[in-house]
Amino acid sequence: MPRTHQPSRWLRVGLPVLLIAIWLVGGAVGGPYFGRVDEVSTNDQSTFLPASAESTQVQERLSEFTGTDSVPAVIVLTADGGMDADRLADLQSVVADIADINGVGEVSPAIPSEDGAAAQVFVPIDSNGEVRDTVEEIRAMLADDLPAGVEAWVTGPAGFTADLVKGFLGIDGLLLSVALGAVFVILVIVYRSPLLPILVLLTSVFALCVALLTVWWLAKAGIVVLNGQVQGILFILVIGAATDYALLYVARFREAIGSGQGRWQATMTAWRGSFEPIVASGGTVIAGLLCLLLSDLASNRALGPIASIGIVFSLLSALTFLPALLAVFGRAAFWPFVPRHGGTELPARLADAPVRGFWPRQARLIARHARPVWIVSTLVLLVATAGVLQLKADGVPASDLVLGASEARDGQVVLADHFPAGSGAPAYVIVPEGDVAAAATTLAGSDGVDSVAAVAQDSPTGQVGVSVDGADVTYTVAGPPGIPVPDPTTVDGEVMLVATLTDASDSLAAEETITELRTGLHTGIPDALVGGPTALDLDSNDTSIRDRTVIIPVILVVILVILMLLLRAVVAPVLLILSVIVSFGAAMGVSALVFNGVFDFPGADPAVPLYGFVFLVALGVDYNIFLMSRVREESLAHGTREGILRGLVATGGVITSAGLVLAATFAALGVIPILFLAQLAFIVAFGVLLDTFVVRSLLVPAVAYDLGRVIWWPSRLARRDADAAETESEDRRTLKV
Template identity: 35%
Template sequence: MGAGETIRTRRRAVPWLLLALWVGVLAVASPFAAKLGDVQRDRITDYLPASADSTQVAEIQDRLPGGETTELVLVYHRDGGLTAADRQTAGEQVARIAGEHDLAGEPQGVPSKDGTTLMYPVATNEPGDDEKKRDAFVDAVREVAHSEGGLTVQVGGPGAMTTDASKVYNQLGGPLLYTTVAVVAVLLILIYRSPVLWLVPLAVAGLADYLSMGVAYGLHEAFGTQVSGQSTGIMTILVFGAGTDYALLIISRYREELRRIERPYDAMRAALRGCGPAVLASSGTVAAGLLCLLAADLNSNRGMGPLGTVGVLCALAAMLTLLPAILVLLGRRVFWPLVPAYGSTPKVRRSLFAAMGSSAGRRPVTVLAGGAVLLGALALGALNLPGSLKQEDSFVDKPESVDALQTLAEAYPERSSQPITVLTPADRADATLATARGTDGVDSAQQGRTGDGWTEVVVIAEDAPQTPGETRTIEALRDRLDGSYVGGPSAQQLDLKETNARDTAVVVPIVLVSVLLILIALLRSLVAPLILVAAVVAVWGATLGIGGLVFEPLFGFQGTDPGLGLLSFVFLVALGVDYGIFLMHRMREEAMRGAEPTTAALTALRTTGGVIASAGLVLAATFGVLLNMGLVALVELGFVIAVGVLLDTFLVRTYLVTSASVALGRKVWWPGRLSKTPVEPVRPQRQPEPV
């Protein structure tokens, strides 16, 4: 066998070997991927700060006799005042519930002073820590406690609110995946204008998502990584969003090389050599940024880091191996009807990005200053962001549990309708009870369950839940009850807010340093990385400002999720730098070929502008899917990231980064050798004759 035949055989074998490898990998991952849903947990302890009082309360409660308690409040209300028949109906329904379920004690009705409302606190250990049994218990109670004859009956309380939230998180499984796939499919069809090509990156992204599910399950089993509905949903979005971005860049470069190189195998090798470093660095920044979340104290944030990283790396592996293999095997015909013929040149058209580059090239300082003023003005809108999101305002559409909470707040203004739970060592129960009763802001306190060396003290505050008055009561209890833990729904929200502030102060600097180091290594410069990092930070501030202008006035949201600032920063910095890498890496390529700084910058924008715009639209659309979810926190996160990506793609990347590069000239590559002397133009190598 001659040398030429050996080369041809190798070319034919490599794609098939890669396909076989992926078949084997997916076969191994399949049993684990199917189990990911079984280990997904959306209990409050899966989202709380790891070291907070409220977390300790929730975990100790799980160990008390009967395990985790499901607490409900049955609310019976009639605007004109309850009738005797209403009270009889309430008693009969509660008695039926007590007969069908193992309740903790006999429920006692508490009437409101105005006579319009009667509430029955109900608690049970029956479901334990089984989320499916808890949801089934809540649904069973709601089936019995139903409205009739003008009497409004609502089932609320912490257990009901947790069930309502879990139903929303269930949408982050199948419905989120299907919606994401549909959105990406439509965009790819519009971008490629081909009946076949769009299927390839979409199918590869789907296989990468399936692989990520298997790897995520393995991480959980090996290291105890927390798996929640939020983290798995974000992982899927990252696989399709980031993965499709990488595919767009690779396919665009592959199309270029097919015009220069005859054989698809050789064209793909050239494409991967050209854009591979940018794709690797891009995925590296995202992975590094997400892994920085391991430094967070909030359980939900810390668990999201590894799972998000898994999604990005699985997408990277698929797009650098499986996608090229399939494209090479399908050959040029996969681009039909716009097939890039060997030796052809694409039609030269005046593109939008060439026009943008021309304006930035003529007056770079003016464009740069104008853009900076615009971003600064938008950032001022962050001052209008609503305060911290209350528990009852966390749903887009109010569920029954929230309606019940609001009914209680109106009917019992003299007391809180949501207990504060204090856990104290059993030998100090009496002293703790006395101290709690003597604390300012406490309406009443009584002893609850005892076991495992601990005693519950149930405290009712004078002020409504999650008001400044109740917050002062919780803080006073924590100050006075040394050695005890103060928890409950309101304490959990307080801990979430404080821990998010702490996590932001810790994680943000780590993310900035990590991303900056990766950019320095890739671009071999200090100035260019600083420009890119400054640009994405400016985008983050401006996007939060846009959120402040629309969240309450347009969306009607009554608060901002405490974790929005940190999560949006991590995602916008990590993902936004992606497009800067694509642009700057191509700019550096042109400079290495001897192009003058202005020419290199404008050429890079002209050649990468289209693919960056397409990638930005896809990524924004995938995160935009979260706008259809039922939790305000997810809608806010999806909005901020989607708008931030679009702002970065069409303003910052095209105008401001290009303008800064033109204005600085060779200094943009300081202190690398490109900043000192012009580079001798590299003569294109003659392509070898086909063998």
């Protein structure tokens, strides 16, 4: 046997050491940035706004009218025996102390409710500062300084923002610990090796460190926007994807080591065999994520490039750092179960080989019963898809975004018992100065509006009351008689009206009121703009629905093109796309039933199906790429049907391990008490398991085996010579005997 050419020792040793050193430096520099994410991360409402919506236009101009860039908090107070004059006087000193807190604007006096049982205080908080820290300081002060018998809750938009930010606090520590711990346990069970799981986890962790370093500086420069939601998904996606790609490389390296190759030769064999499927898999995920740039929601657009950066470094780490590590450790990485010479090679012909092990039995099942297998699998998935009819993905109130305890949610309930439920989160309406009378009449005539005012910076309360008599508008101000009444603030000939809603600002009834007000105002005042927290929720939901309608078909087309280029065929990619669509439908159907019947969730954000689709389709196609790229490789040497069986057996273990790892990492998102992330965690984790154990193990290989070489049309594999076709038919008859 001729001796194969060996590169110099410097190259065989120096190159792996150099690559390891580069990644170690990257990890050492990027690691400390986990503790600095708060410096560039924000959960400000502006990071979630729809770009072109009417409410966003109002939000961007709000500070022009009010003179401050603030988000309102509402303190609602109740007392044993009610809020009499003495009790209100006692509260004024507490209110004065709150006004001295850094980041707090001009605080209103305590306003009693009509029933005399409660009071409310409006507190503007600087939105450019740390809203959560300011709210927590207010809550701590109230807990220490309130008179005996008085209870207080901080609610309103600022209160909900504080509770939401608090829910994201576990991302850096708890989320990463749970995800990495779950991955490590799975890898130890699969490989029964103490060292190999550590090498794979290092691949993921160093990829995340360098990705975070890159994202941090881009966010610092204002190129991308990083918020808690995007941060959590980035962490999980990099860990899961990098581990998946690493497992594919490990499987190829193990095969090469088991065939008797040395460390360098095994490294090159594994790299050549895994490069194309890993790059194609990463390409599908990146393509799917970048389609989010078509979204009109800022949060969706932010996720696209940030998560794509994470996938790029996952690819680089799996194709450089891990190969270098395994080139150094060689067989020792698999200790104590080092692959034996010849122990990883497939038989020359599976049709003639004895059936031992799970995956050879699975291949024999498909060879004998291909058509029943794929028909039954498809029917089961379609039945599960019927559950989609129960999915409630048209938005949820802001008060339900945080799972578990929420002071803002509790305060909202108390507020609605004693005041108009929309207090503190009104609708803002911008109209030309000459149309104030018509606009105020429309607003006051709505059953969903409790009162109407206009923004006036010179007023002690920042507002003046508005009353209309025909075409005449009268402005009033709260306080002792004789106080001069300032005019409303005018900006570019326009006035901002403030409509306090009778329903909670995050309720469906409030959204219906906003829709009615827009219809009524636009009829006579085409230039009127209606915004505020309720309008933002309404526009965000409508935009999310629009986004998923537009983006999902684009993702399918992009991934289909990538598959066609990879497999050099048309039929096989179409089959793979159809299988993933059915799998996604089944995952969403089961998720809907679980959300409604088990967890009793109030509904789902319209973006949940879009995110679920992006991750399940892109990541689900990954496993089909791993399978079908190996099938194509085997088909070139052994024929299509034999190649399908060999590809299934060769990739069965690694893809199953990868699926378990990815499902575990996404399930870790469930430890963050945010409704959106909890739902996404279940959808993706369940969907990945469905892809792993049903679609990739049964449906795809069975359909491909049933169709035979036609799956490669129009490539040369579909035009095999008559002898090869006859051999395939003979193989099939032999396996069915």
